Amino acid sequence: MCDDQTRIYYQHLKQGELWLQYCLNCQEHTFYPRSHCPGCLDQQLEWRKSQGQGRVYSYSIIHVQSLADDDVPYIYSLVTLDEGVRLATRIVDCSPEAVHVDMGVEMVVRAINGQLMPVFKPVAGLKSQA
Amino acid sequence: MKKKRALITGISELAPHKTAYGQKTLALLAESSRLAIEDAGLQKRDIDGLLVTPPSEDSAFMWPAQVAEYLQIKPVFLNMVELGGASAAGAVARAAMLVEAGICDNCLCLSGGVWDSQVFNTLEGKMSVMSQAEIDFELPYLPMGFNTGYALIARRHMHLYGTTPEQMAKIAVDQRFNALHNPLALFNQAPLTIEEVLQSLLITDPLHLLEIVRPCSGAAAAVVSRASSDMNTHRSVSVLGWGEACTHNSIVYSEEITISPVKESAQRAFAMAECGPADIDLVSLYDCYPITVLITLEDAGFCAKGEGGSFVARHNLTYQGDFPCNTHGGQLSMGQPSFAGGMSHIIEAVRQLRGEAGIRQVPQNRLAFVNGNGGVMSTESSLVLGRTEHV
Structure with a gap:
């Protein structure tokens, strides 16, 4: 398709x-x-x-998933890239308690259910304050 | 107010069921048609327009003709209205245009069908309500369907405006109180508390199980007629204004997800009706989740942007209250039939404006605001309905 x-x-x-x-x-x-x-x-x-840098626009921690082949909970998110576009994604390498709107994130490519997808992890150190 | 010639003359609503009990969509539509035509005091041969929401199981190919054949009616205008949960309000708006333009005398608006409650729990089911862009760029991350879209709106609203889980839960609680006196409602057995809502299973944070609408089988219908001088209008309701707007399909691409197209659709409906939020006696607002009601209240102008949370906390939303909202229990307590056309909100507004809401009757019942909402706050259709004073 x-x-x-x-x-x-x-x-x-x-x-x-x-x-x-x-x-x-x-x-x-x-x-x-x-x-x-x-x-x-x-x-x-x-x-x-893309530079792969952006900020969390909103998020939802998914606790129940009807398609059984994925581990819950995970952080589903909308991220706004520095280039100005918004995309659906996941936040990884971040605990559900730590994620927040406007958090600085950067792109990594990971496999989700066998498919390579862009996901985002928190920006380390001082860069998250930028 | 200008004289309006489009009247809702007949309504019907079948009791929603959790399963279809072997019924077919056409059977449900035929039954609700019979009841609505009878309620309008018309004969089947008087129906010359047909507007119908999409089928859930049957082929959608030539669906209006399939329905017309089953009912054995011969419409001179027929169409499928596919606006998701805004379909029923959109159908009434289109019917009003048709009768005002003199094309139809009596237009039958039909919504509903059978529903397999497991349909969204399969990959095929999820894909059947997604665009190709959603399939390619959202589905791989496994959102939990529409639930997650609304969860994203709720979370950002909480972040921007300090809206609390308790404020959102109160909408479901007040609506459940209304449902306790609605024999048609799926969930009318026991009251609900804010604590119970917030202690129910967290599905897609911040949405709990008891804040998520229950799909079901059911159907409802409305007949929209052109007013004529020989008509007995004491039970009819005028379509005083309507407005429609769409800003996106997927919520990912909404400019600001906490601001919905209700801003435009409601403004247009009020302008056509020559009135405003302050004139409204009761509201019937599409409620797939409490956050939908909260956003609609803000964008329709019942309170300022960001103040929806404190507004619902401050007002009693029951039929006994100072701001009657979804006095039938809303879809959250009624159930959401088939592809969620949103007809039940219109039916309840008509009952209230007629003074036929029984124990749920509100004392002030001159003007109602109705909103239909499709997708994740994608497409909105707003109506201002009023008691027909004269024609």
Whole structure:
């Protein structure tokens, strides 16, 4: 079912990198991958590597999961990247008690149920105060 | 207020059931149609418009024609209205347009069907209500369906405004009080306390089990008619205003998840009805979770943004209270039939405006605000309904 843009996105992830589309007209990043810029509906989109830095926008600790093949609890989250886009993800290497809105996070690629996905871990040390 | 020509003349609501008991969606729709047409004092041949929400089990292909054939009606306008939980309010709004434009005389709005309660617990079930983008970029992280979307809204609202779990739980508690006097409600056996809500299983933090709507089987219908001079209107209810708005599909891409399209849809409904929140006597607000009601109250203008928590804590939301809200118990106590069309909120508002709500009748019943909400606060359809004073 994957379209070309989605395929490119997941190919970059296999290299451990998060790439986003950038519209040359609007001069803005966009997410999720697509054929046309949602700002101007033009196709002047180029791929750029994300710095992988962002902040927790909101989160929910999932305690009950109806698809049985995953370990609860885990932290489902929306993260806003420094590039300005927001994506759904998980927060990893962080206890449910420690996660909070606006927490500084950085991207790592991990396998979830066998699929490589971008997830985010807390930024260590002083950087989280930035 | 300007004279409005669209009237809700007939309503019906079947008792929701936790399972389908072998019934089929078309049977439920036929039964609710019969009751609503009878309630309107009409004959089946008088129905010339059909607006129906999507089926749960049957093929959606040519669904309006499937329903028309089963009912043996010959509509001159027919359509499926697919706005998730905003579908029923959206259908009434469309029906109002159709009768005001002189295209239909009596438009039947149908919502409901059978529901397999396990459907969201399978991968196929989850995917059946997701866009391709959600399947590609959200499902791999295993959100718990709609529950998690609303949990994200609740968590951010708590962070920005200090909204508390107790404030959100109170909405479910007040609505349960209302349900105790509604024989149709699935959960009308025992009252609920805030402590019980907060001690129930934490599913997708901050949402507890008793804050999550229960899908079920059921159906409800409304007949929207063009007012005519020979009509006896003493039981009819006027569609005074409506508004609709959509800002996203997945909540991930909402500009600010604590602000919903209700802001736009309610403003439009009030402008058309030439009134405002202060004029409203009772509200019927789509409630898949308490946070949905809280956000709707803010965005419709009943209180300021961020003050929803203190508003619900300060007001008694029961039919005996100073701010009657979901006097039938809401979906949280009624159950959420089929694809959650949201018709029960409209039905209860009509009962109240007619003065036919029995023990739940509110003393002031001139104007009602109704809101339907689809997806994760994606698509909103607002109605202002009023007692028909004259036509």
